[in-house]
Amino acid sequence: MNKNMTETSADQNEKPAGDKDVKRRTLLKAMAGIPVAGLFGIGIWEKQKYDFGKRDSIIKELGLDSVELPSGYGSDKGVPKDLIRVGFIGFGTRGNQLAKALGFMHPDDVKTSSERRTLENWLQQEYLNVAVTGICDVFDLHAEKGLEMAQNTIRPGGGDAPRLPVKRYRTYQDMLADKEIDAVIIATPDHHHARIATDAAKAGKHVYCEKSVSLLESELNELYATVKSSGIVFQLGHQIPQSVVFRQAKEIVKKGILGKITLIETTSNRNTSEGAWIRHLDANGKLKPGDEKSIDWKQWLGNTPYVPFDIERYYNWTKWFAYDTGLIGQLFTHEFDAVNQLLRIGIPKTVVSSGGNYFWKDNREMADMLHCVFEYPDKELTLMYSGSLSSSRNRGRVFMGHDGSMELGNNVTIMADQNSTRYKKAIESGLINPSVPMISFNPASGQVDAVTSASEKYYAERGLTTTTINGKQVDVVHLHLREWLNCIRENGTPSANIDMAFEEGITCLMAHRSYVEKRMVQWDEVNRKIV
Amino acid sequence: MKKSSYTHLQLFFLMTLRFMIGWHLLYEGFAKLLNPQWSSSGFLKESQWILSGFANWIVSDPAVLNVVDFLNTWGLIAIGLGLILGLFFRVASAAGALLLLIYYLNCPPLIGIEYSLPTDGNYLVIDKTLIEAVTLCVLALFPTSRILGLDAILFRNRKNK
Numbered sequence A: 001m002n003k004n005m006t007e008t009s010a011d012q013n014e015k016p017a018g019d020k021d022v023k024r025r026t027l028l029k030a031m032a033g034i035p036v037a038g039l040f041g042i043g044i045w046e047k048q049k050y051d052f053g054k055r056d057s058i059i060k061e062l063g064l065d066s067v068e069l070p071s072g073y074g075s076d077k078g079v080p081k082d083l084i085r086v087g088f089i090g091f092g093t094r095g096n097q098l099a100k101a102l103g104f105m106h107p108d109d110v111k112t113s114s115e116r117r118t119l120e121n122w123l124q125q126e127y128l129n130v131a132v133t134g135i136c137d138v139f140d141l142h143a144e145k146g147l148e149m150a151q152n153t154i155r156p157g158g159g160d161a162p163r164l165p166v167k168r169y170r171t172y173q174d175m176l177a178d179k180e181i182d183a184v185i186i187a188t189p190d191h192h193h194a195r196i197a198t199d200a201a202k203a204g205k206h207v208y209c210e211k212s213v214s215l216l217e218s219e220l221n222e223l224y225a226t227v228k229s230s231g232i233v234f235q236l237g238h239q240i241p242q243s244v245v246f247r248q249a250k251e252i253v254k255k256g257i258l259g260k261i262t263l264i265e266t267t268s269n270r271n272t273s274e275g276a277w278i279r280h281l282d283a284n285g286k287l288k289p290g291d292e293k294s295i296d297w298k299q300w301l302g303n304t305p306y307v308p309f310d311i312e313r314y315y316n317w318t319k320w321f322a323y324d325t326g327l328i329g330q331l332f333t334h335e336f337d338a339v340n341q342l343l344r345i346g347i348p349k350t351v352v353s354s355g356g357n358y359f360w361k362d363n364r365e366m367a368d369m370l371h372c373v374f375e376y377p378d379k380e381l382t383l384m385y386s387g388s389l390s391s392s393r394n395r396g397r398v399f400m401g402h403d404g405s406m407e408l409g410n411n412v413t414i415m416a417d418q419n420s421t422r423y424k425k426a427i428e429s430g431l432i433n434p435s436v437p438m439i440s441f442n443p444a445s446g447q448v449d450a451v452t453s454a455s456e457k458y459y460a461e462r463g464l465t466t467t468t469i470n471g472k473q474v475d476v477v478h479l480h481l482r483e484w485l486n487c488i489r490e491n492g493t494p495s496a497n498i499d500m501a502f503e504e505g506i507t508c509l510m511a512h513r514s515y516v517e518k519r520m521v522q523w524d525e526v527n528r529k530i531v
Numbered sequence B: 001m002k003k004s005s006y007t008h009l010q011l012f013f014l015m016t017l018r019f020m021i022g023w024h025l026l027y028e029g030f031a032k033l034l035n036p037q038w039s040s041s042g043f044l045k046e047s048q049w050i051l052s053g054f055a056n057w058i059v060s061d062p063a064v065l066n067v068v069d070f071l072n073t074w075g076l077i078a079i080g081l082g083l084i085l086g087l088f089f090r091v092a093s094a095a096g097a098l099l100l101l102i103y104y105l106n107c108p109p110l111i112g113i114e115y116s117l118p119t120d121g122n123y124l125v126i127d128k129t130l131i132e133a134v135t136l137c138v139l140a141l142f143p144t145s146r147i148l149g150l151d152a153i154l155f156r157n158r159k160n161k
Helices: A002-014 A020-030 A032-061 A093-102 A107-115 A120-123 A142-150 A172-177 A190-202 A217-230 A242-254 A295-303 A313-315 A327-342 A425-427 A454-460 A476-490 A498-517 B010-034 B041-046 B051-058 B064-086 B089-106 B128-141 B153-158
Strands: A084-090 A130-136 A166-171 A184-188 A204-210 A235-236 A261-269 A350-357 A367-374 A379-388 A400-401 A404-406 A412-416 A437-443 A447-450 A466-469 A472-475 A521-524
Touching: A020 B064, A020 B153, A032 B010, A084 A093, A084 A172, A084 A190, A084 A476, A093 A130, A093 A142, A093 A184, A093 A204, A093 A476, A107 A120, A120 A313, A120 B051, A130 A142, A130 A172, A142 A166, A166 A172, A172 A184, A172 A190, A184 A235, A184 A476, A190 A404, A204 A412, A235 A498, A242 A327, A242 A404, A242 A412, A295 A498, A295 B089, A327 A367, A350 A498, A350 B153, A367 A498, A379 B128, A400 A425, A472 A476, A498 A521, A498 B051, A498 B153, B010 B064, B041 B051, B041 B064, B041 B089, B051 B064
Parallel strands: A084 A130, A084 A184, A130 A166, A184 A204, A204 A235, A261 A379
Antiparallel strands: A261 A400, A350 A367, A350 A521, A367 A379, A400 A404, A404 A412, A412 A437, A437 A447, A466 A472
C-alpha cells in the first residue's frame, strides 16, 4: 500500500511535465543526499587527519620515524646456490617439526595437512636447496619415518628439487664419518646434544643443535672450544627472535623507548600431561610403540648411568635429571635466548632458584614449579623466570623500564609508564595515555602503529607460531634454519651462535644447580666457571 | 503540484533515519577500506551459532577470506551511498538488512553463547545490529528515495523511455 502511495506521488510530480520550474524542483529534491554525502566526506577527512596527526606526533616524540624494519624474505634472490646435504641425528617429534620447517614432510603428514588446508601455505615456504641424505635414530620406527620423509617429493621446490639417495646410519659416529653429509641437525634427547655437537664440529660438519645445549659444564666448555676452533657454522635451535615483531622490538629497545630497563619478567605456564612431559601414551591412552628389539637402548642411554630398558623413560626423559633440566632446559632456554638476543645480557653474576614438585605426583625428579632469579649487578638489572606445569594462565614476557614497559609475545605492545620522566609532558598534554598501549607492532602491516584500540590489543595477545612477512604466514623455525643455511653458504655467523649458546648454557646450568643444590650459585668471571 | 503522501514530519524522520543508517554503514565500509590491517577473520573466528561452519570455511582459506573482505568493505560503501543518495534505494536497504542479519547470525547474543570480544552494551537476543537490520526493512517499505533521492530522476527517466 505504501509502495502505491509513493509511486502515485512520484507520478503526480511528473504530470506537469514541460514546466521547467517543477523539473528543477524535482532535480533539486533528488539531490537531497548530496550535502549529507559531502558532510560525510569532510568527516572522514577530519578523522583521518586527526588519527594520522596523533600517530605522527607520537612517533616523532619517540624518535621512531626512522625505524628500520626487516624485510627480505622470499625476495627475488632465487634458489640459493650450493645444495647442502643434511643429516638428522634424532628423528622424533622435534625432528619431524624441523624437517617440516626445512621443507620435508612425511606422506602421512602431507595428507593431514591437506585436510587441514595448511598444505598450500607450506608448499609456498621458500625452497632452501637442501637434501636430507642421512637419518640416524636409535628407534627403528623413527628412522624409517625419517627415510620416508626425506624421499617424499611433495615439498617446496617440488619437481626441481634434487633427489639424492637417503641412508640410515646406525650410530651418529657413522654419519659423521660420511663425506656425503655436509651438515647435521641434532634433535636427540638433551643428554646427547653437547657430545654429538662436539664430535660433529670435530668432523667438520655444520651443526644445528636443539636446546638445551648441554647438561654438563665440562661438556659445554669442550663444545665451545671445539666450535670456536673448527670454523663450522653452529646454530642453537630457537625461534622466537626470528619473528618479525621480535626484530621490531629490538629496534624499539635500541631507541631507548622504555628508559632504563631494570626488570625483565619471563614466564611459562602449561597445564597438560603432555606439557608436563608425560608422553608415553597415545591419544587413546594406549602405550606408544617401542621395545628393546626396536630401540637401541644402550646407545640411547649414552654416557648416562645404566638403567634397564624403560619405555616411559624413553618417551618422558625430561622428567629425570640425567637427561634434562626440565623447565629450565625446555622452556626457560627460549626465554633466555629472547632476552639475550634483545639486550645481550650474557651470564648472570648470581642465580637463585626455588620450586618443587607440587602437582604431577609421579616418579619424576624434575620440579613442576620453578622460579629463578638472575642478578646482573653490572648491567643493573634482574631477570626473573617463573614456570608452572599446573596452570595455563598466560603471564607473558615483560621488559620493565622507567619510562615504559614492553610486553613481547607474538606481538609487541608498549605502554608508557604513568610516572615516566621522559613522557611526563606528553602524558599531561594527553598525547600519550599510559593506560592504553602507546605503540604496538602489527606484523601484517609492517609498520609502526601508535595508539591501538582495545580489540587490536586483544588479538595481539593471542598465540601464533608463525610470523607474517609480506603478507605471508611463515614458520619461525623455518627462518631459523634458513639463517643457519645462509650462514653456511656465505660463511656468516648466525644469531644463536656458539657464544650465545655458551651464555645460555651456563645460565641454565647455574639455575639448575641452584635448584638441585638449594643454594645461590655464582659465576666466576675470572676463571670462567660456576661456583 | 501535489505534495508527497507523507506528512512533513513523517518525511523528516524517515529521511533522518535513512541518512543516519547510510552514514553508519558508509563509515563502517570506509573504516575498513582505510585500515590496511583490517580483516573480517577476527570477527568470523568469534562466530558460534548456525553460521559458524560457514565462517570457519571463510577463515580457513585465505583466498576466500580476501574475497569476503573485499565484498564486505565495498558492499558497505555501496549500501551506505545508496541510502544517503537515495540511489537504488530498495536494493540498497534490502542488501543492507541482509548483510546486517548475517552479522547478527554470526554472533547473536543468545543465552549460553559467550564471546571473548567485549561488546559495547548489554544484550539478550536482541542487539543493535538486529535492530538496524529490521529498521532497514521498515525503511524499504516506507521509501523516500523517489521523493528525495536520485531514484526520482532514475525512475522518471525510465518511465519516459
